[in-house]
Amino acid sequence: MSSFELIQFINCKILRNHKLIQEHLWVRNGKIINPERVFFDEKIKADIVVDCNGCIVAPGFIDIQINGGFGIDFSNCESIESGLNHVAKNLLNSGVTSFCPTIVTSPNDVYKNVLPRIKKNKGGSHGATILGIHLEGPFININKKGAHPSECIKNLDAGFQSLIETYSTLENVSIITLAPELKQMDEVIRKLISLEITVSVGHSMGNLKDGEDAIISGASLITHLFNAMLPFHHRDPGLVGLLASNNIPLERTVYFGIISDGIHTHPAALRIAYRTHPDGLVLVTDGVSAMGLEEGKHNIGQLSVEIKNGMALVAGTTTLCGSIATMETCVNIFLKATGCSIEYALEAASLHPAEALGISHIKGTLNFGGDADFVFLDSDLNVLATWIAGECVYKKENVLIKQGGGII
Amino acid sequence: MRLVILESSDSVAEWAAKYVMKRIKDFEAGPSKYFVLGLPTGSTPYGMYQKLIEYYKAGKVSFKFVKTFNMDEYVNLPRDHPESYHFYMWNNFFKHIDIDPKNVHILNGNATDLVEECSSYENEIEKAGGIDLFVGGIGPDGHIAFNEPGSSLVSRTRVKTLAHETLEANARFFGNDINKVPTQALTVGVGTVMDAKEVMILITGTHKAFALYKAIEEGVSHMWTVSAFQQHPHTLFICDEDATLELKVKTVKYFKALSAVHHKLIEDTIPIERSRSIH
Numbered sequence: 165m166s167s168f169e170l171i172q173f174i175n176c177k178i179l180r181n182h183k184l185i186q187e188h189l190w191v192r193n194g195k196i197i198n199p200e201r202v203f204f205d206e207k208i209k210a211d212i213v214v215d216c217n218g219c220i221v222a223p224g225f226i227d228i229q230i231n232g233g234f235g236i237d238f239s240n241c242e243s244i245e246s247g248l249n250h251v252a253k254n255l256l257n258s259g260v261t262s263f264c265p266t267i268v269t270s271p272n273d274v275y276k277n278v279l280p281r282i283k284k285n286k287g288g289s290h291g292a293t294i295l296g297i298h299l300e301g302p303f304i305n306i307n308k309k310g311a312h313p314s315e316c317i318k319n320l321d322a323g324f325q326s327l328i329e330t331y332s333t334l335e336n337v338s339i340i341t342l343a344p345e346l347k348q349m350d351e352v353i354r355k356l357i358s359l360e361i362t363v364s365v366g367h368s369m370g371n372l373k374d375g376e377d378a379i380i381s382g383a384s385l386i387t388h389l390f391n392a393m394l395p396f397h398h399r400d401p402g403l404v405g406l407l408a409s410n411n412i413p414l415e416r417t418v419y420f421g422i423i424s425d426g427i428h429t430h431p432a433a434l435r436i437a438y439r440t441h442p443d444g445l446v447l448v449t450d451g452v453s454a455m456g457l458e459e460g461k462h463n464i465g466q467l468s469v470e471i472k473n474g475m476a477l478v479a480g481t482t483t484l485c486g487s488i489a490t491m492e493t494c495v496n497i498f499l500k501a502t503g504c505s506i507e508y509a510l511e512a513a514s515l516h517p518a519e520a521l522g523i524s525h526i527k528g529t530l531n532f533g534g535d536a537d538f539v540f541l542d543s544d545l546n547v548l549a550t551w552i553a554g555e556c557v558y559k560k561e562n563v564l565i566k567q568g569g570g571i572i
Numbered sequence: 573m574r575l576v577i578l579e580s581s582d583s584v585a586e587w588a589a590k591y592v593m594k595r596i597k598d599f600e601a602g603p604s605k606y607f608v609l610g611l612p613t614g615s616t617p618y619g620m621y622q623k624l625i626e627y628y629k630a631g632k633v634s635f636k637f638v639k640t641f642n643m644d645e646y647v648n649l650p651r652d653h654p655e656s657y658h659f660y661m662w663n664n665f666f667k668h669i670d671i672d673p674k675n676v677h678i679l680n681g682n683a684t685d686l687v688e689e690c691s692s693y694e695n696e697i698e699k700a701g702g703i704d705l706f707v708g709g710i711g712p713d714g715h716i717a718f719n720e721p722g723s724s725l726v727s728r729t730r731v732k733t734l735a736h737e738t739l740e741a742n743a744r745f746f747g748n749d750i751n752k753v754p755t756q757a758l759t760v761g762v763g764t765v766m767d768a769k770e771v772m773i774l775i776t777g778t779h780k781a782f783a784l785y786k787a788i789e790e791g792v793s794h795m796w797t798v799s800a801f802q803q804h805p806h807t808l809f810i811c812d813e814d815a816t817l818e819l820k821v822k823t824v825k826y827f828k829a830l831s832a833v834h835h836k837l838i839e840d841t842i843p844i845e846r847s848r849s850i851h
Contacts, residue, residue, distance in 0.1 A: 188667065200652065200662045207673040 168193055170202065171554055172210035176540075179222040179514075180530050182507055189221055191536040194553030198532040215566040216540060219548055220506070223514035223528050224261025224537035225491040228339060228521065229298055229388065229421050229448035231266045233455035233488075235464055238265045239274065244281045252291025254456055256558035258490035259513075259547040261537035262293040262527060264338050266450075269301030269312035276332045284336050287537070287552040295521065296338025300387065302330060304367030305343040310392045311486065312367070323348035324355045337361055338521060341387040343368035344378035344403075357382035362521055364421070365403055367392045372405035379412055385520050386420035388450055390433050407441040419520035421448035424498040425489030427475060431501035438502045446520050447494050447513045452476060452486030492547050499545065506545065540565075573802055575788060575809045575827040576834045577816055581776035584812050585619025588707065588774055590838040591808070592624060593633045595705050595770075601637035606675065608639045608697075610706030610765065612717070613660045616774045617709055625668040635671040639700050641693075643708065643717035643765075647681040647731065647756035655745045656681075679729070679758040690729040690758055697764070706768035710775055713737070714783040714796030718759035725792070725800045727761030762800050770806040773798060775815045784811055785818035808837075 173189040180187065190199040190210070202208060232238045234254045236247040248265060255263060265282055267275070279297060287293030302318045303326075309317060320326050320342070331337070340356060342349070344365040353363050365378050366387025371394070375386075386393075386403055394402035401408075406418050422437055423429050424447055429437075438445055449455065453464045454476040461479055462469050468479035476488045489497065491513055499509040511528075518528025526535050536554035539547055540563075549565060550558035559565065578584050592609070601607040611617070627633045642657060651658045658678055666676060677696055683689035697703060708716050715721065718732045734742075739753045746752040765771060775784050786796040788809065793799050801807040816824050 199667060200659075203662060203666060203673045203676075204651065204658060204678075207676075209672060 169211040170208065171212045171214060172199070173214045173216050173221060175218055176216035176221045177219070178530050179220070179507060179510055182511065184220060184507055189530060189538070191554040194536055194555075196530055196532055196534050196536050212567055217564070217566070220510075220541040220543070220545075221530070221538050222510040222541060223518075223530055223534075224292075224539055224550065224552065225259045225495070225513040226295070226517040226521075226528060227255070227260050227263040227449050227451070227491050227513075228295075228446065228517045229266050229300070230255075230263050230451045230455075231268060231486070232453040233451045235453055235457060235462065237453040237464060238278075238282075239268045239270050241278075244278050248282060248294065249291055252285075252287070252294065255292045255491075256550045256552075257547070257560075258492040259539035259541070259550055260292050260491050261287055261539070261550060261552050262295050264295050264298040264521075266298040266300050269304065269309070269316045271316055272330055272332075275330060279331060279333050279336065282336055287557070289552075289555060289557045291557075293537070293552065295523070295527075297336050298339040298341070298364075299331065299337055300341040301367065303327070303340075303342045303346055304392075305345065305369045307369050308343070308367045308392045308394075310367060320346040320348045320352055323351050327352060327356075334359060334361060339364055339385065341366045342378075342383075343370060344374040344383065345370035349374075349378060350381045353378060353381035353383050360522075365406075368403060369394060370403055372401050372403070372409065375403045375406045376409055376411045379406065379409075379416065379418055384416070384419055385446075386418065388428070388448060389420040389422045389437055390429055391423065391450075407437065407444070417444050417519070419444045419446050419516065421446050421450075423448060423450045423487050423489075424494045424501065425449070425487045426497045426501075427484065427489075428487055434498060434501045438498075438504060442504075442508070444516070444520075445512050446516045447491065447498060448517075449489060449491055449494055450487045451490070452488065454486065455488040455490065457488075492545070496545050509545070510541075573788065573804075573807045573809070574830070574834060575811065575823075576831065577824065577828055578810065578812055581616075581812050581814075582619060584616075584774055584776050584810050586623050587838060588617070588620040588772060588810055589623030589627065591772060591810075592620070592705065592707065593627050594838050596633055596635075596638060599704065603637065606637050606639045606700065608641070608700045608702065608704045610703045610708070610760075610768055611640050611642050611661070611665075612708045612774075613642070613644075613657045614709050616776055617707065618664060620707070620774065621665040625665065628669045635669045638671060639675040640671065640677060641697055641700075641703060641760075642678040644757055644759035645679040645681040646754035647686065647758060649681060649754045651682065655742075679760075681754075681756075681758050686731045686758060690731065693729045693758075693760075694764065697767075703765075703768035705770045705772060706765050708765065708771065708773045708798075710773060710780060710783055710787070710798045711738075711741075712779050712783055714786050714798045716762065716765060716773070716798045716801075718757045719762050719797040721795045721797065723762060723794060723797050725766075725794050725797065726763040728763050729758070729760045732757050732759050762797050766800060766804055768804075770808070771801055771804050772808040772810060773801065775809060775811040777812070778814045778817055780811075780815050781817040781819075784809070784815045789819060789823060 171191045177184045241247040285294040341364045363383035364385035396404040470479040515528040518524040540549040
């Protein structure tokens, strides 16, 4: 279908304004449009009518923290371009229409070689949209390094200059994760915000005050809540305390990524986060190269990984080596763990990440004027089809979508 | 004149929808022969639209060859305002059915030349071959469309300044702020509706009972503009029990006795043209 055609999606429940409503969705030129204007001003009918067969239509999922998948590790990848394409394409199957490829703490030459080659990129049948890079490290606390290589971890003593020297370019960067207790934090955050880069706090030994200061400077996100930060303590609540801080400027919302793969965050911890600060909750996969691979042994780079019962383990051990749940799985696990509404679970994977990145006027909703990126889901929230800019870019086997007289 | 008395407002909605459906079907509308329907807004016809949407979805009726003309619209109210009649018609009816937007006509209260807008509306109706069935509701003061008490019974489509009582009554739709209520409207005239080949007026609720009494038991009066339709050759008043409370027992009994005849109007088997001649 050509993009200028007027497409009407009928027989669907669409997610709009936090509610699933029985409503048609109208799309033209890659955007969601207001059919009332078409009706009264242009006085034309749809060129194409798509029968959604009663399914749920939700904004496409946005994954703001994903290290790779389907055998590819963005931080350790021979050809980053083909690696990105491979992941972008495969993400469509789990309803992801946009993502932030995440680069973990790496040597400078990796940044120098790889960052210029990860371009912001419009999605389509070739794969999900690349919103920009998420740089996770190296300006983190060595005591909360997680799986990051300690020899590459750096301080920020020279302020923004250290950052530029390390990364070389910030052109395609959307998010930078920093440990807020590092020196020069205020200057660095203010500078990054002025470049429209989202600052996330994480991999940190910081206390609540460090977190609050970072937020006041302009940080707006917490990286994988509970993981790689001090555990919540009632007299020293740490970064987790940001969820209930009363020192956050009134007009601001603190967003936080959370891995609901059923392993990295206990269901009770998911519930605590959800009940404490529902507006800021952003589902992230934090997926690693083994995401999307079948059960069994795989060799990824120099690493031998075994996938067993939905967990990625260092082969022959019981050591977890990252999250492998897709966004579709994370949404479902979150829904079951928290008992939240379907609407909320879907928005935690779409609206909330879009808000965290300040792009909710074009992504993450089905509002008029926004990008026509959406997913078809059954009532159990299984992804049936994925659409980017009004084009069907993925369809699950055996799913019938009737269009006009035919089937796509 | 016919008066069909039904149990409840739901039955009024269903009866009216069935009648509209029946008329469209009997008309055998096609690309060269459009059925022309006049339409109201408001709470009374809402149920009728719901039913028509249901029948459309069930494949019982199509609006592909139907042209519509709405009765009225506020002046200077943005089209996407929830109280605009464009908004009402789009959300409660048009977006759910297969009507061609080219065949939909609603007065444009935001037109630069309102007088011109009204006269071209009359021309459009004429060009469409006149209205086959005009559906209307009435206000508690017996007004039809925005033809408030005192309007001429031969009036045509025009700009109407609304009575203060109307503004007061409508303030509840505009955040209880009378200053936000539009003070003018465009409306078809009583004469415009009288020209329709057939008129069906829906009246429900006790608050409309006095108006119904004025409409059918008293004489024709420009102070109760709906009473003009006593003189229309094919007028149907459809009301619920509540709306009959101010009528004489004699009147109610008379029309109820005719109900078997009236119900034939919406039966599938008999063409309306036949049952229409039997009063």
